[in-house]
Amino acid sequence: MAYRTLLGGETFRFDTLAQVMACATPARSGDELAGIAAESDVQRVAAQMVLADLPLSTFLTEALIPYETDEVTRLILDTHDAAAFAPVRSMTLGDFRDWLLSDAASPATLAALAPGLTPEMVAAAAKLMRNRDLIAVARKCHVTTAFRTTLGLEGRLGSRLQPNHPADDLQGIAASTLDGLSYGIGDAVIGINPATDNIPTATELLLMLDELIAKYDIPTQTCVLTHVTNTIEMIGAGAPVDLVFQSVAGTEKANEGFGVTLAMLDDARQAALSLNRGTVGTNVMYFETGQGSALSADAHHGIDQQTLEARAQAVTRAFDPLIVNTVVGFIGPEYLFDGREIIRAGLEDHFCGKLMGVPMGCDVCYTNHAEADQNDMDVLMTLLADARVHFLIGVPGADDIMLNYQSLSFHDIAYLRNTFGLRAAPEFETWLARTGIVSGTGQLTDDRAATLRLLEAG
């Protein structure tokens, strides 16, 4: 069915729902690369006007990617909660946006609604929103998860400590980990991206982290971000696996590019649950997503990258994750060209995830071939902290020496906590306060004695 609208004396026609969605998306290089972006700013607004008048329920009857050929579509439609959806079922997308911004959409109402929302619905709503709208609504969405720490509580900002090393050197990784701990980082996870896809190395890294948190008695969880099939093998071999990691995308074919199926993710989750290693919760999964992953795998089906990102988040939702983050500026300028596009995408991804009930965090980052710098990251991290992002990623000095990109520094996360009064997860904060790294109200102190004690113990 075709969609038409009259705007400024000109008739705009869109042949498919997918075309409406793609043309309604704020400009970005990835959709241009795919050849599906709006051809003009006026056409973009026309598509947004069409979208605003569409019933929300359109997305329950019109699949963007066929149900028969894509297991992600099947997951979305088969697990849709019609009862949760009932309060908004008669709204158009425009009504829905207005309602989300109103007081009627309270934290409790939004939490109850989450299982009734599909990724296409939230992606469409994001296309009608300005950056400030994305922040205002996301801040009302409270998502709490737990393993050895409790994340997502009011006034808290979680952090992943990412101590990567280009040769997976154990001492080097331990040194970066101590550095991060001295800034109060690591309550969401201490997570290493290994340099090689090698099970013996991944196991060594996991054992080292497990010993380190046991030695210092740190209440947190660890993860080696290797392929899910490796982690399943490691669990089978008795390795101390806290969290199972996997990158996922929003189409079956793109997930095939990652070498994963939904069934494999379920097997991995069951295996991790069987270890029963959590102390305050049982969320055992960690996922990464990012706009552009389906296009880069030539598996986008003509769907815009922001919508596919929301579908990737819907994949993660099915496995009760502890943490999920978009690696927003990681994939490169062919998908998000500059700081402006990265900031917009970071806010969209966070909004969509939270609205669906996903514990959404962000790797606030960029590569050296993108038109972006640390000032852009300062803006995005500050906006995300205000939107109450689940967690952010920190690396020593903002420089990941293994993956060759820039994320946030440990300093940056300490800035957000100190300047805006945000705090680490309560279990982890108790440890930080005991060691003297943070004050009684959770702020990093100028007292360096605690750092010295940490180093001397190591």
Place this chain on the structure above:
Amino acid sequence: MSGADPWARLRAATPARIGLGRSGAGLPTRANLEFQFAHARARDAVHAPLDLAMLKDQLEGLDPVTVTSAAPDRATYLRRPDLGRRLSDEADLSGVTGEVLFVLGDGLSSAALEAHGAAVLRACLDRLGDTDVARPVIATQSRVALGDAIAQATGARIAVMLIGERPGLTVADSLGAYITYMARPGTPDSRRNCISNIHTRGGLSADLAAHKICWLLRQALRLELTGTGLKENAGALEAPGTTVGLPDS
């Protein structure tokens, strides 16, 4: 102990930016400026063209063939990865045949290829003895999957793409190796094995990288696959070279 830098010992273990100190929760001025300098240098590295004459000198005796991708210049290359995966119309690979194909690609860091490409290739050739290896192919404005197009054009069974990785702040000349069995256009990344971080500032040495690449090559030819079905498990070298070093500061 008083006055000594408590981070000195730990700093020797990693090129990461640890122990920077802080002003409140912010970066001290000196560390902040050093970061800006590194970023400026990395930006320059992305845009520097490959020194083809120098690379050919390094490959003397190996008779390399040179091709370019369909991306005509760096600006197009950065925005259009699809063009970087296709061969230009002028590419001539008629003189290249063999079971195993090595491609040397500039990728996002021509400096990486200039620094380590020839060394890794020669270390691999030393290990491959009587394997049927094709003349090496140098490819500019290249993405990883350009190796698939080259493998198809030459009929190789297995392609090893040695390619410059995106420049980082600390290391702007890191090389990656992608090993793909029956590489053909459309091959998903899950069917490749990757050895990354080949460089001299705390990364893999050329010798250790070649050891791993050749282990994977032999397994791939025996099992007729690469990717998530083949786990790299080469073990250590008999006498490992320097795999962990200090950042040159």
